[in-house]
Amino acid sequence: MSNQIFRDHETDLAHCAKWWTGRIAIYGALILWAVICLFPIYWTLTTSFKMAPDVMKGNMIPWVDFTPQWKGWEAIGLSPDALGRESTARAEFLKRFGNSAIIALSASTLAVVLGSLAAYGLSRFSYRFGFMKNDDISFFFLSQLILPPVVLALPFLVLYKELALLDTRIGLILLYTLTVLPIVIWIMKDQFSTIPTELEEAAMVDGLGIWGAFFTIILPIALPGMVAAFILSLVLTWNEYFFAALLTSTHANTLPVMVASQTGSQGISWWSMAALSFAAILPLIIIGVALERFIIKGMAAGAVK
Amino acid sequence: MSGSDHLHVVTSDEIGEGLKRLGRFLVWGTAGLLALVALAQTAQALGWRDFGFTTWRPTLYAYCLWATALCWSQVIIRGEQGKRTLFVLPAALFVISLTVFPLLFGLTIAFSSWNLSSPTGRSFNGLANLRQMWTDPFYWNALGNMVWYVLAIIVEYAIAFGLALLLNAQIRARKFFRVAFLLPLMLSPVAVSWMIGKSMLEARFGPISRLARWLGVENPAFFETPWMAKATIMVLDAWTFIPFMMIMLLAGLQAIPKELTEAAKVDGARGWKAFWEVTFPLMLPVSVTAILIRIIFKLKLADIVINITSGGPGGATDTVTSFIFREYRERSNVGYGTMLAMVYLVLIVIFMTVLMKWAGRYTRPRT
Numbered sequence: 001m002s003n004q005i006f007r008d009h010e011t012d013l014a015h016c017a018k019w020w021t022g023r024i025a026i027y028g029a030l031i032l033w034a035v036i037c038l039f040p041i042y043w044t045l046t047t048s049f050k051m052a053p054d055v056m057k058g059n060m061i062p063w064v065d066f067t068p069q070w071k072g073w074e075a076i077g078l079s080p081d082a083l084g085r086e087s088t089a090r091a092e093f094l095k096r097f098g099n100s101a102i103i104a105l106s107a108s109t110l111a112v113v114l115g116s117l118a119a120y121g122l123s124r125f126s127y128r129f130g131f132m133k134n135d136d137i138s139f140f141f142l143s144q145l146i147l148p149p150v151v152l153a154l155p156f157l158v159l160y161k162e163l164a165l166l167d168t169r170i171g172l173i174l175l176y177t178l179t180v181l182p183i184v185i186w187i188m189k190d191q192f193s194t195i196p197t198e199l200e201e202a203a204m205v206d207g208l209g210i211w212g213a214f215f216t217i218i219l220p221i222a223l224p225g226m227v228a229a230f231i232l233s234l235v236l237t238w239n240e241y242f243f244a245a246l247l248t249s250t251h252a253n254t255l256p257v258m259v260a261s262q263t264g265s266q267g268i269s270w271w272s273m274a275a276l277s278f279a280a281i282l283p284l285i286i287i288g289v290a291l292e293r294f295i296i297k298g299m300a301a302g303a304v305k
Numbered sequence: 306m307s308g309s310d311h312l313h314v315v316t317s318d319e320i321g322e323g324l325k326r327l328g329r330f331l332v333w334g335t336a337g338l339l340a341l342v343a344l345a346q347t348a349q350a351l352g353w354r355d356f357g358f359t360t361w362r363p364t365l366y367a368y369c370l371w372a373t374a375l376c377w378s379q380v381i382i383r384g385e386q387g388k389r390t391l392f393v394l395p396a397a398l399f400v401i402s403l404t405v406f407p408l409l410f411g412l413t414i415a416f417s418s419w420n421l422s423s424p425t426g427r428s429f430n431g432l433a434n435l436r437q438m439w440t441d442p443f444y445w446n447a448l449g450n451m452v453w454y455v456l457a458i459i460v461e462y463a464i465a466f467g468l469a470l471l472l473n474a475q476i477r478a479r480k481f482f483r484v485a486f487l488l489p490l491m492l493s494p495v496a497v498s499w500m501i502g503k504s505m506l507e508a509r510f511g512p513i514s515r516l517a518r519w520l521g522v523e524n525p526a527f528f529e530t531p532w533m534a535k536a537t538i539m540v541l542d543a544w545t546f547i548p549f550m551m552i553m554l555l556a557g558l559q560a561i562p563k564e565l566t567e568a569a570k571v572d573g574a575r576g577w578k579a580f581w582e583v584t585f586p587l588m589l590p591v592s593v594t595a596i597l598i599r600i601i602f603k604l605k606l607a608d609i610v611i612n613i614t615s616g617g618p619g620g621a622t623d624t625v626t627s628f629i630f631r632e633y634r635e636r637s638n639v640g641y642g643t644m645l646a647m648v649y650l651v652l653i654v655i656f657m658t659v660l661m662k663w664a665g666r667y668t669r670p671r672t
Contacts, residue, residue, distance in 0.1 A: 026471060026474055026476060027476070029467075029471055030471055030476065030482050033468060033471075033485075033486060034481075034482060034485040034486070036544070037485050037486055037488055037489050037544075037548075038485055038488065039512075040489075040497070040500050040501050040505060041488065041492075041500075043500065043504070043505055043512060044496075044500045044504070047504065055510065056509075056510050057510070058510045058511075058512060058515055060512070114395055114396040114399055115396065117391075117392045117393070117395065117396060118392060118393045118395075118396035118397070120392055121389060121390075121392025121393040122392075122393060124311060124312040124392075125311060125312060125389045125392070126311055127389075127390070127393060129397075137393065137397070140397075140400075141396070141397075141400065144400060144404060145598075145601055146601055146604075146653060146654065146657055147404065147650070148604055148605050148625075148626060148646070148649065148650065148653060149605060149607075149626070150605075150607070150625065150626040150629050150630070150646045150649065151408070151411065151646040151647065151649065151650045152404070152407055152408075152411075153629075153630075153633075153646070154411065154414065154629075154633060154639050154642050154643045154646065155407040155408070155410045155411035155414060155643065156407055157421075157633075157639070158410070158414065158421075158639060159407060159410060162360065162361045163360060163361050163362055163365055164359075164360040164361075164362055174403060175403070177399070178399070178400065178403045178404065181396065181399070181400065185396070197311070197312045200312055201312065209388070210385070210388050210389060211388060211391075214392075235490070235491055238493065239492070239493035239494060239495075241493070241494060241495045241607075241608040241611075241612075242607055242608060242611075242626065242630070245611075245630075246630070246633070255493070256493050256494075256495040256496070256608075257495075259493075259495050259496055259499060260495045260499075260611075260612050270504060273499060273503075273504070274500075274504070277496040277499050277500055280493060280495075280496050281491070281492045281493060281496045284491040284492065284493070285488060285491060285492075287491065288484065288487055288488050288490075288491040289484055289488075292480075292483065292484045292487055295487065295491075295552075296483070296487070296552050296555075296556070299549065299552045299553060299556075300552060300553060300555075300556030
């Protein structure tokens, strides 16, 4: 039995070893980067359950290093025993959360509606507004991407003051729509250009108008692209801080502004900050995990021609 | 985007004179209304006569009405052609009214001295803001920082490319890694600046400081010295945005036809050689697009700087945006801040135009 008849050749064995080191290197790198990506989230989540000494000692593993407490979540009124009670902190948090949700959702919806229509028009018909043809119009829309928010911020501040739109949700919704519109148009143009024009031609022969064909034939096909554009807009608008910090003060504050305003005051209470931050990022983590495929689709749209 | 793939529809539109007149009446009528309201409000603002307006809202409403009438009249006057215009017109009107007007308005602000907190209001001061900017060391410092921040994209690109290659390799649990790698992009910069900048990099007990101490660094301080602070901001920003480039590059990698890489393999290209001579050139257009978009986003960098260092130490981490933000927050100096922003915009437009012209050579796919 000790004599093997068939054995791997020396070179094959070497190859095998090389393959294994390659595997280990690849998985090592992957796991390392996954840790880099996930550890901050883990740290925030665990810190929100820590007491002061746990934070100072740098304990990390719950139930082993420290016993989880609801202290951080209590501070924003979201711990199990605080849920039953009236809580001003929770009301405050929910108000900001609601503001963020309403603003992000409406701005993304508006951007997807306006952007899809424009992208469809630009990919199907030839226009001529004065000297501008299709390519110029597309460039006009996309060039808005370059515009840094700071250029618009101060004029808008003054304009909104005159229009009594300062510190209102509508004001932020309009601005956010503007900032994500170029991205939506980019994704949707890419999406529509993959749909053959024969589809509409057939629909029109059958008696549908342009808008009828768009709504009944094209829209269902382009829906995945629209979802991708919508989610990407949602991520960008939910996280936006700069305009929100400048243009809101008490009524229309969004979550990022709330998170940012906590940091300076009265010695940092790490646990409640962690709870607040985690509550602010949780919706997007859920969206990211559940709808990852759409986000990737959206971002890849412009990359590959 | 040549005309060949456009939709061609020939319709016979018989639009009566009455309808056309109605359409024109709608546009000009609402335009007249807009002019009237605007005039009345201007008159009040200048103190000629009091109409009892408290805000400029009526003008805004009149403008919205006019915009709606303009869209509607397109269909009435031009029939089928107008229906096509209706696809683009709302978005175009929206963008024009929200960028062109504020930009023009911003220009007038930029050449004036205007402190929002002072009661005197706006006063035209010509080129004084420009002169002040010329001698403002902090603004030039912020611009210089932007150069460094943009240069950091090269490293980000290398890492993103590496990660994209890893994800494109034959691996298990690909979906898990993809989601994990994507997550930093979803997090709000403000939360990130707290989670990492304030908490994990805390000098005494932050886990990263602990790690640094364990690795033998005496007193880990990430925001004390100018270069260290700048590097930390770069790393933080990279952390959130590497996934973005990674996804674009991954899409590019997956679009490379299998036959090409296999043919290269048959021809004896292995490892580095295959990468440099086959994959990398094929990826050039995607890479350039990804880097250009990344640069655009990088030029807007502000949130984490505002929240972690507010520009310090000594302006070492300042970006143009965060500098103007503080300029406004601390001195409510709208006029000077707008001038700085306008100059920044001009610089960006020049820079991006040159860059895109230069990059245009690489973005065209080679055959």
